[in-house]
Amino acid sequence: MKARVFVTLKNGVLDPQGKAIGHALNGLGFSSVGDVRQGKVIDIDLHESDAGKARAALNEMCQKLLANTVIEKYEIELKA
């Protein structure tokens, strides 16, 4: 089973990297670009066929290692 985990800064936490990307895009002439936020995406191959167990394990991974839950939030997406 493949999983995709998104780790992004919580709303309200300043994101200088996202701001820099937004400014650069505006500077390149993309005037329609508003707010930009940048985060991480982690693609994981899991040797686990049960979706519930996979989700529970991924949740624990995020809590323990992948996300700093003080300032970051995470989303888990399971594929096939």
Add this chain to the structure above:
Amino acid sequence: MKARVFVTLKNGVLDPQGKAIGHALNGLGFSSVGDVRQGKVIDIDLHESDAGKARAALNEMCQKLLANTVIEKYEIELKA
């Protein structure tokens, strides 16, 4: 319109950061974790209501700034 852009290393390009995450997860006892790849996710607020135009603009952004197309691939996801 909100858009989400994923920028990840092409298959075959070595991803030491992903490898490190995989090792760390195995070390924490998550033995079901196989291959791990890490990439970037960029959430963009676009002042554009036409999906076709938005996708074209995002494609151009990726080519010009967001992705290094020699080693990275990108996916564009449009939301509402």
